[in-house]
Amino acid sequence: MKVLVTGGCGYIGSHTILELLKNDMEVIIVDSLINSKKDVIDKIKKITGKDVTFYEIDLCDKEKLRTIFEKEKFDSVIHFAGLKAVGESVEKPLMYYENNLISTINLLDLMKEYNVKKIVFSSSATVYGNPQSLPIKEDFPLSTTNPYGTTKLMIETILKDLYKSDNSFDITILRYFNPIGADKSGLLGEDPNGIPNNLMPYIVRVAVGKLPILNIFGDDYNTVDGTGVRDYIHVCDLADGHVLALKNKKTGLKIYNLGTGKGTSVLELVNTFEHVNNVKVNRQIAPRRDGDIDACYASNELAKQELGFNPKYTIEDMCRDSYNFVKNN
Ligand code: NAD
Numbered sequence: 001m002k003v004l005v006t007g008g009c010g011y012i013g014s015h016t017i018l019e020l021l022k023n024d025m026e027v028i029i030v031d032s033l034i035n036s037k038k039d040v041i042d043k044i045k046k047i048t049g050k051d052v053t054f055y056e057i058d059l060c061d062k063e064k065l066r067t068i069f070e071k072e073k074f075d076s077v078i079h080f081a082g083l084k085a086v087g088e089s090v091e092k093p094l095m096y097y098e099n100n101l102i103s104t105i106n107l108l109d110l111m112k113e114y115n116v117k118k119i120v121f122s123s124s125a126t127v128y129g130n131p132q133s134l135p136i137k138e139d140f141p142l143s144t145t146n147p148y149g150t151t152k153l154m155i156e157t158i159l160k161d162l163y164k165s166d167n168s169f170d171i172t173i174l175r176y177f178n179p180i181g182a183d184k185s186g187l188l189g190e191d192p193n194g195i196p197n198n199l200m201p202y203i204v205r206v207a208v209g210k211l212p213i214l215n216i217f218g219d220d221y222n223t224v225d226g227t228g229v230r231d232y233i234h235v236c237d238l239a240d241g242h243v244l245a246l247k248n249k250k251t252g253l254k255i256y257n258l259g260t261g262k263g264t265s266v267l268e269l270v271n272t273f274e275h276v277n278n279v280k281v282n283r284q285i286a287p288r289r290d291g292d293i294d295a296c297y298a299s300n301e302l303a304k305q306e307l308g309f310n311p312k313y314t315i316e317d318m319c320r321d322s323y324n325f326v327k328n329n
């Protein structure tokens with residue numbers, strides 16, 4: 001199978017490409033490098049010993065994107081490309097709507113024109129808003145609290161409408177919970193610009209002394225120890241979920257949660273990180289962060305049943321591999 005991977009130089013895309021190559025799939029990457037670096041391509045080649053084709057193109061430029069459809073004959077698309085910083089999306093909503101929506105519409109329109117009908121889309125648990133109960137199932141009500149989340153929900157709606165209009169499309173929407181961790185090689189990982197928003201990149205930077213102290217946002221949530229609970233999933237398990245989605249026999253429009261089904265609190269994560277890496281993470285309790293919810297974790301039963309999804313990495317593995325990447329880089 002030949003797969004077009006949009007956003008393939010990014011964190012989740014690059015790890016997924018390792019799995020695709022291991023499964024003998026052929027990979028074409030398109031990425032604008034707005035949030036990644038080209039050296040990821042060499043690292044992928046170094047880890048796998050296999051070649052990938054790379055195009056530096058912004059998906060918002062439809063005519064440039066068309067050149068790839070003209071030149072390469074691929075069977076399916078995994079669509080990772082998009083901007084993903086919640087805070088930035090609140091400050092620059094138009095940039096988020098333009099980048100995430102126009103790119104996707106261009107891509108889908110060309111897929112229709114060139115008769116490429118299979119797509120896997122990166123959605124997020126953020127589309128569940130503040131869930132009514134836990135664990136979160138795929139049929140729970142959807143709502144969003146920021147422009148980033150709204151772009152994900154809008155793209156899900158676009159995909160559903162597209163499928164209604166043309167049911168020869170084969171669409172999988174994957175709702176990721178909290179991906180962390182990195183490939184064992186230590187060559188690929190999450191490397192956000194500036195001060196990280198997300199917990200694990202922040203913890204790691206405090207551990208290596210790049211940031212002075214971790215602020216734990218709130219210790220009065222209704223959770224096991226008062227700190228926020230999330231469903232952290234190793235990025236390599238997440239990557240595996242994409243290969244399973246491509247191989248899925250079930251066609252049509254499918255939606256799956258990709259999480260481990262287990263909640264971990266901020267304190268549990270920080271303490272595990274210190275323990276497995278034998279390193280100190282300075283921390284202090286800070287006020288709650290606007291918009292945060294007490295707890296969020298997935299029911300992954302549907303993905304288990306229909307995809308054979310079976311996440312195998314522990315929180316310990318995630319902490320070790322996240323630290324290993326940043327120490328190496
Ligand atoms: P990332 O920023 O590391 O990767 C996204 C890639 O897309 C980057 O390489 C970027 O340069 C590229 N890109 C962005 N806009 C583009 C455009 N218009 N044209 C071409 N390339 C473009 O992010 P990630 O963590 O790998 O996330 C991948 C996808 O998964 C995103 O859609 C993100 O919203 C979604 N997601 C991520 C998380 C997470 O916590 N990381 C959680 C849920 C969903």
Ligand code: UDP
Pocket residue numbers: 178197198199200202214215216217218227228229230266289292
């Ligand atoms: N968090 C924290 N300090 C940080 C970043 C995050 O205490 O510097 C907490 C946050 O309040 C939440 C959890 O860590 O309870 C996960 O936050 P993240 O931003 O990584 O993911 P999301 O909130 O998007 O699920």
